[in-house]
Amino acid sequence: MQQQGETSDRDLVAETLQGRVAAFEVLVQRYQGLVFKFLFHFTGHRGDAEDVTQETFLTLYRKLPQYDPARPLKAWLLTMARHLAISLHRRQAPAPIDPNIIGDLVRDVVAGPEAELLERDDVRIVQEALHHLEDEFREVLVMRYLLDMPLQKVAEALGIPEGTVKSRVFHARNQLREALLSRQNRQAQMAGEG
Structure with a gap:
């Protein structure tokens, strides 16, 4: 400012x-x-x-x-x-994401006890899920949640309409949530079978 x-x-x-x-x-x-x-x-x-x-x-x-x-x-x-x-x-191949930034994002994307489990769990799971998002989805999550930028500023920085930013944030959150919960469910099933 x-x-x-x-x-x-x-x-x-x-x-x-x-x-x-x-x-x-x-x-x-x-x-x-x-x-x-x-x-x-x-x-x-x-x-x-x-x-x-x-x-x-x-x-x-x-x-x-x-x-x-x-x-x-x-x-x-x-x-x-x-x-x-x-x-x-x-x-280049994706670099690991700093574990310090993972917790806030997980809390914003996955609510309830699942978020707490994921935070305590291997940070690698969250890193993999983020790296598997398309660039356009990962960048809006980073700008919106990790940089705490208002939607309007994200739209200006990306040169796209604010409605497009809202849509990308919505889809990115859903994709990340699904990836995280799916991984967690697979691990729970494997633990139950063992």
Whole structure:
């Protein structure tokens, strides 16, 4: 959020385009934490998040002449970060998701005693379920629940209507819930047979 007396993103972009490197440094300082947090939750891996954060700002610098000042820079930057993370994801096998972020998501997606069991259970189950979601579903869960972004901001960042975000969140939650509960039921059946 911009403080009173703080230079606007639009002005910083204009100054950067005029060759003032210090203006770009202010933009990096302003958004680096947000971009890293988004990418860390999206990729689930600190090293990947750091690499893609750096790549995002290099890409921003190169593409700054294409920036449309009528759009929020934050949304454009997160869209750029998302595309770069998806490209990375396609180039490599899925990295494990940090176990610290799993509990909150499980509580939001699966209610009741099942959530408590899953939290205590192997975090790998949740990681696998998240990694098996399509990118478009995983990214809305990350943005909505792990980054706690309002639906409108998720829509802006992804460049899609808010109704589409709501639909993707709904479907992603259902797919994740089904995958988690199905796995839990299979384990319970196997334990009962043994």
